[in-house]
Amino acid sequence: MKSPRAWPASLTALFATPVLAVAGCMTPTPRVAPPSGLYTCPETVTITDAKAGAEIFYTTDDSAPTTSSAKYTGPFAVAATDKVRAIALAPGDKVSHIAEVSYTCRFNRGDFAVLMQQRFALPPPKRPTVFPDVPPTDPIYSAVEAVAPFVDPLVLCPGCALNRNFFPNEPITRAIATIALVRILALRGQVQFLSVAQADVLLANSPDGKQLPPLARQYFATAISRRIIALRPDNRIDMAAHDTRFDVTDVLDRLQTELKPSAGAPQ
Amino acid sequence: MSIHSRRSALAANHRSRTFAMSFISRALFMMALLLVLLCGAISAGAQTCDPSSSCDVEDNAGPIMQGPTTVFLIFWLPSGFHFDSSTTNGDTNYQNLMTRFFNDVSASSYLNTLAQYPGTCGSNIPTAQSCLGAIIAKPLPVDTSAYTQFSSSSVGTANQPLQDSDIQSEVQKLVTQNGITPGINTEFFVFTGAGVQECISAGVCTTDFFCAYHSNAATAAGNSVLYAYMPQVNSISGCGTGNGHSPNNQTAADQEIPVMSHEFFESMSDPLIGGSANNTAWISNDPTSQSAPGEIGDNCDLETGSVQSNGSNVTLNGNPYLVQTIWSNDDDACVLSFTPPIPGPSIEYTIVTGGDDLRGDSSAASALESPAGSVFQNVTLKTQSQAGWDNNSTHVRVFQLNQPQPPPTPSALGNVAVTLTSHDSGLETPDNWNMQSLGMKLRNPNGSIICTSSSSGNPLARLTQQAPTAIFATPPCAPPPSPTAFVSVTINIITGNDNARKDTELWATFSGEPALCLKPSNNADSDGTCNNGGSAKDQNGQQDWGNGNNSTQTFTLATPEALDGGTVSILMIEHNSGFETDDNWDIQGITITGTDSGGNSTVLLNMSVPLNGNNCIARLKGAPNPSSVTYNLSASAPATSNLANPTFGPTPPGSCPQ
Numbered sequence: 001m002k003s004p005r006a007w008p009a010s011l012t013a014l015f016a017t018p019v020l021a022v023a024g025c026m027t028p029t030p031r032v033a034p035p036s037g038l039y040t041c042p043e044t045v046t047i048t049d050a051k052a053g054a055e056i057f058y059t060t061d062d063s064a065p066t067t068s069s070a071k072y073t074g075p076f077a078v079a080a081t082d083k084v085r086a087i088a089l090a091p092g093d094k095v096s097h098i099a100e101v102s103y104t105c106r107f108n109r110g111d112f113a114v115l116m117q118q119r120f121a122l123p124p125p126k127r128p129t130v131f132p133d134v135p136p137t138d139p140i141y142s143a144v145e146a147v148a149p150f151v152d153p154l155v156l157c158p159g160c161a162l163n164r165n166f167f168p169n170e171p172i173t174r175a176i177a178t179i180a181l182v183r184i185l186a187l188r189g190q191v192q193f194l195s196v197a198q199a200d201v202l203l204a205n206s207p208d209g210k211q212l213p214p215l216a217r218q219y220f221a222t223a224i225s226r227r228i229i230a231l232r233p234d235n236r237i238d239m240a241a242h243d244t245r246f247d248v249t250d251v252l253d254r255l256q257t258e259l260k261p262s263a264g265a266p267q
Numbered sequence: 268m269s270i271h272s273r274r275s276a277l278a279a280n281h282r283s284r285t286f287a288m289s290f291i292s293r294a295l296f297m298m299a300l301l302l303v304l305l306c307g308a309i310s311a312g313a314q315t316c317d318p319s320s321s322c323d324v325e326d327n328a329g330p331i332m333q334g335p336t337t338v339f340l341i342f343w344l345p346s347g348f349h350f351d352s353s354t355t356n357g358d359t360n361y362q363n364l365m366t367r368f369f370n371d372v373s374a375s376s377y378l379n380t381l382a383q384y385p386g387t388c389g390s391n392i393p394t395a396q397s398c399l400g401a402i403i404a405k406p407l408p409v410d411t412s413a414y415t416q417f418s419s420s421s422v423g424t425a426n427q428p429l430q431d432s433d434i435q436s437e438v439q440k441l442v443t444q445n446g447i448t449p450g451i452n453t454e455f456f457v458f459t460g461a462g463v464q465e466c467i468s469a470g471v472c473t474t475d476f477f478c479a480y481h482s483n484a485a486t487a488a489g490n491s492v493l494y495a496y497m498p499q500v501n502s503i504s505g506c507g508t509g510n511g512h513s514p515n516n517q518t519a520a521d522q523e524i525p526v527m528s529h530e531f532f533e534s535m536s537d538p539l540i541g542g543s544a545n546n547t548a549w550i551s552n553d554p555t556s557q558s559a560p561g562e563i564g565d566n567c568d569l570e571t572g573s574v575q576s577n578g579s580n581v582t583l584n585g586n587p588y589l590v591q592t593i594w595s596n597d598d599d600a601c602v603l604s605f606t607p608p609i610p611g612p613s614i615e616y617t618i619v620t621g622g623d624d625l626r627g628d629s630s631a632a633s634a635l636e637s638p639a640g641s642v643f644q645n646v647t648l649k650t651q652s653q654a655g656w657d658n659n660s661t662h663v664r665v666f667q668l669n670q671p672q673p674p675p676t677p678s679a680l681g682n683v684a685v686t687l688t689s690h691d692s693g694l695e696t697p698d699n700w701n702m703q704s705l706g707m708k709l710r711n712p713n714g715s716i717i718c719t720s721s722s723s724g725n726p727l728a729r730l731t732q733q734a735p736t737a738i739f740a741t742p743p744c745a746p747p748p749s750p751t752a753f754v755s756v757t758i759n760i761i762t763g764n765d766n767a768r769k770d771t772e773l774w775a776t777f778s779g780e781p782a783l784c785l786k787p788s789n790n791a792d793s794d795g796t797c798n799n800g801g802s803a804k805d806q807n808g809q810q811d812w813g814n815g816n817n818s819t820q821t822f823t824l825a826t827p828e829a830l831d832g833g834t835v836s837i838l839m840i841e842h843n844s845g846f847e848t849d850d851n852w853d854i855q856g857i858t859i860t861g862t863d864s865g866g867n868s869t870v871l872l873n874m875s876v877p878l879n880g881n882n883c884i885a886r887l888k889g890a891p892n893p894s895s896v897t898y899n900l901s902a903s904a905p906a907t908s909n910l911a912n913p914t915f916g917p918t919p920p921g922s923c924p925q
Contacts (some may be wrong), residue, residue, distance in 0.1 A: 002444050004306075026653055092792060125317070126317050127317070127744060130509070130511065131503065132505050133505065134505070135865060152478070152559070153471070153476055154559070154560060154565060155559070155560065156468070156471050156472050157467055157468070157476065157477055157479045157480060158484050158540050158550070158562070159480045159533065159540045159562070160467070160471075160476070160477035160478075160479070160480040160726045161478045161479045161480065161506075161526050161529045161530060161565075161568060161569070162476070162477055162478065162568055162680070163475065163476060163477060163478055163503070163504075163505040163506055164505045164506070164509070164568070164569055165440045165475070165504060165505030167475045173470050175470060183555060186554070186555045187555050193554050193555075200631055208469070211468075212541030213560070214547075214560075215554055219554070239469060239470055240469040
């Protein structure tokens with residue numbers, strides 16, 4: 001005897017969902033603004049409905065929204081890389097399709113300095129430092145001043161006269177974040193630099209890696225060997241790529257468990 | 268050096284000293300802290316190096332720029348762009364000030380800072396200038412070609428910046444156009460207009476990274492092409508000195524010079540940076556050092572030190588300039604001068620401190636012994652007032668080496684002693700100092716290395732109050748004799764197929780010497796070099812140097828000069844009557860012989876081409892055309908001496924259009 005055919009799980013779930021109230025027309029899909037993209041967070045999100053009287057429900061944790069989800073009452077902020085998903089339900093109508101927007105928070109050099117200062121409790125330099133674009137009264141000045149010695153652009157450009165600005169509002173690049181992390185960890189005794197010869201071997205197939213100055217090759221090869229960064233699928237380091245907060249915190253979280261500070265290492 | 272051991276550099280307060288934190292000392296500490304807060308130096312955003320860490324640059328054995336050095340200035344300024352639009356002649360004034368700086372920096376105490384960063388720099392040296400010869404500035408005609416000439420996508424904006432390859436192409440274009448032979452003694456400074464953006468690599472741009480850079484490329488023939496890219500820094504936020512001084516009342520140009528001086532000094536001491544690791548000269552080696560891989564300009568990025576009321580911090584050849592300070596190993600600081608120069612053989616110390624630092628209030632000295640054990644020279648490695656040497660930091664010092672007395676020379680160097688002197692305050696225990704390694708290099712006056720010595724251990728030596736001196740044996744080294752000094756020169760010049768007229772005046776100028784009169788003019792007053800006048804003649808009784816003329820004259824030098832490694836410039840000065848066209852003069856050959864006080868002669872220059880139609884080795888014309896030519900003097904290669912300023916085409920030797 002044939003057993004009754006089971007309904008697909010998705011349909012089961014669908015019927016179990018309160019939004020499947022018996023109704024007439026489908027409510028228009030709500031509109032989430034701004035559109036998906038890279039933003040300087042926190043970014044204010046606004047959701048509007050196309051039908052008067054409709055209620056809007058949304059999630060920010062990547063789960064599917066239901067009428068049990070948070071009810072939209074006004075603009076709200078996203079402060080981290082988020083996906084906003086929303087539905088609308090007008091009285092007497094069916095629930096709308098899901099509107100979905102993804103936000104990636106731009107991770108600036110200033111944000112990076114604050115994060116590194118928080119994670120590593122970097123000491124201030126012996127002498128106060130002047131940054132034309134970060135005055136001492138700026139809330140992030142102490143973090144910028146502490147992290148600046150580790151953000152050494154000379155590694156990438158050994159013949160350069162460097163700009164005095166810190167550029168706190170510019171996105172942190174993969175290259176600068178990597179250099180800072182490696183330098184901090186090296187000074188804490190938590191990583192050992194690869195030699196130039198070892199670095200050359202490791203970067204032999206990396207089109208942008210093998211063209212770097214010798215010291216930069218040591219930095220990036222060391223970072224790759226310690227899984228601080230990984231080569232892209234095409235073997236590029238992709239130095240100019242903009243790191244996100246997620247990229248950096250993910251590495252820091254992992255390093256925190258992998259790398260135990262040496263005894264007596266300064267914090 | 269283990270990374271682990273570098274930890275203390277991060278924790279600057281982890282000193283080895285015992286510091287009794289009594290009430291008094293706390294009070295003193297608070298007072299000192301207050302002083303630092305009130306008076307303490309403030310470093311620039313680019314992180315001026317803390318001298319107690321590894322700020323010192325080290326010798327990596329790569330070449331340095333050889334004196335004399337020719338700087339070609341390339342002003343790349345398409346229509347619509349300006350270096351300085353504040354005045355009608357702003358662009359011209361800007362170009363002139365850049366050129367004047369390079370001419371004025373020659374033989375200055377500012378340039379002497381480079382004397383402590385020696386390297387092989389020629390077969391011999393000009394007297395009293397160490398390895399540094401004259402700096403010869405050669406502005407090339409302004410290039411008005413569009414910034415798109417090499418790549419249609421590179422227009423110099425933030426969205427479409429020029430690329431380093433564009434700068435290299437511009438240099439190569441002008442090298443070809445002007446028949447220049449690049450080399451280790453030649454650098455090209457490329458200037459672009461205000462607002463132009465450029466990237467040296469992906470994400471490394473003027474927009475948010477650098478203010479200028481120096482680099483190098485290679486010609487197809489394998490010659491190094493040294494160049495520096497100079498954006499108009501006054502148009503880039505974060506690239507000015509921050510003080511807005513303008514000693515020449517040309518803000519754009521005056522603010523360009525600190526960055527330009529940064530690049531110029533770095534080029535001189537580390538010209539092949541960016542090349543293979545083997546070519547690196549003077550840089551900070553420790554990969555974790557605060558300034559790594561910094562050169563001598565990086566430790567003092569955009570710092571000017573004390574500025575006078577007229578906005579200058581140095582006076583060069585009588586002219587005021589605002590320049591960047593330069594890192595001095597010997598001073599452990601950013602400086603604007605270094606005296607005296609190091610004209611003779613030198614000894615270079617590279618000392619790495621181990622796990623016990625050398626305190627700031629301690630001093631260290633070294634005694635050099637002859638093989639017989641007698642001390643013939645004492646040098647100070649660190650004064651009591653200089654910053655301490657942190658654990659695991661590297662420090663480099665260079666001193667002139669006084670040859671052991673009495674003669675005969677050459678003599679060998681015996682042991683070297685290093686002594687710690689502790690100057691304890693009442694609250695301190697005596698200082699102890701661990702030396703992890705000691706490297707020494709002895710150099711000839713021309714910078715070539717006589718011998719090296721390297722010792723290391725863990726520690727190599729521990730200096731204490733009970734045993735403050737460590738003695739190190741050195742390999743037998745023999746400082747060379749002093750360079751030959753010439754008291755006179757004999758100059759032979761063959762004129763080609765275009766004469767030097769009776770009314771034309773000819774000079775020869777050797778580096779370090781006043782000009783010599785080769786031929787006076789019959790149509791000018793005496794001028795301090797030539798006794799001109801209607802009946803004036805050269806040593807051979809000639810007024811006119813006709814086609815094919817062969818002139819040999821001997822001159823006594825004002826002071827004995829090494830000459831070898833120096834230059835000679837031949838200058839033509841017109842004194843036309845109102846009815847004459849410009850004079851033009853072809854040089855077919857030139858031979859210069861130096862004679863020392865013992866009567867020994869040495870050929871220093873011997874260049875010529877057989878006469879074949881209108882060819883020559885140099886054609887001098889009336890201004891504004893090139894009216895002078897400069898040759899290097901070399902006892903070891905007098906026939907292949909490079910032409911130092913072939914600013915006229917076509918490339919000599921070759922055809923010289925009449």
